[in-house]
Amino acid sequence: MLDIKWVLENQDHAKKAFEQRGSAVSVDELIRVNDERKELQLQFDELRAEQKSKSKLIGQYKKEGKDAQPILDEVNQIADKVKELNHKQSEAENTLKSLLHQIPNIPHESVPVGSDESANVVARSWGQKREFAFKAKEHWELGEDLGLLDFERAAKLAGSRFAIYRGALAKLERALIQFMLRVQTEENGYEELMTPYLVNADTLTGTGQLPKFEEDLFKTTSGYYLIPTAEVPVTNFYRDEVVNEKELPYSFCAYTPCFRSEAGSYGKDIKGLIRQHQFNKVELVKITKQEESYAALEKLTNDAESILQKLNLPYRVMTLCTGDMGFGAAKTYDIEVWLPGQNQYREISSCSNCEAFQGRRMNTRYKDSNGKMQFVHTLNGSGLAVGRTLIAVLENYQQEDGSILVPEALQHSMGCEVIKKP
């Protein structure tokens, strides 16, 4: 959510940004609705003040034994108008708020301008792509050939976009989770959280999934939603709280399964594990002071990258352009891992600085050194998407006979050096 005051004071900037981000709401509409709101508040405040002072008189008169009837009649009429104005005023406030809730965040000045992913910019690359003496296979082929990945039975149990991992592959997924959590907590300074996987609508509004993107979520009959990412419960940890400035920044990591309806992605990544209704992820979240969030974004991105480096998986980091960023982000780096089977880079992490966008929605604040209330800045990034990391391990560590070498960092927890057909 944007600050209406900022919009009023920076109308040209706002107009340009709204266009770049494809906002359905215009600056002019915001100004109009806000003016209406102010006018109604003024009317209400004045009338309510009159009502209050005269009501007090009634109390006084009665105490003194004077006749209060004339005032009572007068105030009776005021009361009706006050009630009406009160409704109108809160309606106007809600209208403004719901407009503000639909507007995407303003891009940071360092973000490249562009309408789609073709305008994204490579920030850096890491690692050496392996040369294969044979034709590299895709992960689903490798998994099914090993007999360790079963999509058909998963479809029977649930439907399409689900998978069953068997034996060594189930263990590999678990080893990756454990490995990522270990690195993020022990080396990169994150505190681990275990959170609810079902959350309420307020929580999803805080991080920006609601009200605009309800169709992407699974909703239960009791009104709970399955979380689409741990960003949701973790970022909302301090919702409606004033946090101590001295404790900032907070760094949290959390492993959770994630659930996405994938409505509107028919025909996209139908095969394999890339796009599932349910997948595992270790998420990184930082909550910072305003002036520290961009340094924190670099750190958080590096922390996510460190997992790929330790697994020796080649990747590149992309700076997303204005048109390719998520709703709440002011700046985003995507980390893309190299998949030799697919012969392309695929997103494995998305690290964003949301600035005060979520802080304002969540109403999470701190008192700065001047005693002024400020909204926190929030950041999140995958550290990493576990299923896609498993894909990357399969494809990058495959051997000609279809077996998979286990990355050195995982050999201890896997208890083996190679995954072979059982």
Add this chain to the structure above:
RNA sequence: GGAGAGGUGGCCGAGUGGUUGAAGGCGCACGCUUGGAAAGCGUGUUUACGUUAACGCGUAACGAGGGUUCGAAUCCCUCCUUCUCCGCCA
């Protein structure tokens, strides 16, 4: 699921339907006092919106949302949540 008791400021804790944004205490900040500290004394100590050059002023907020009333922290209804007891249960 059943029965009962609660939810008030950073914390604890008063509150009779009428100058209660809210007693008192603790904490915190500043000042006085002191050789220095503690104690003591004094002053101050929520946020949002509106208004103002500024000091201020106005309005709202006592879990949330409705209602009764000229007037609600106080009365009524619904919901959320915490605690105790019973039942069920991994």
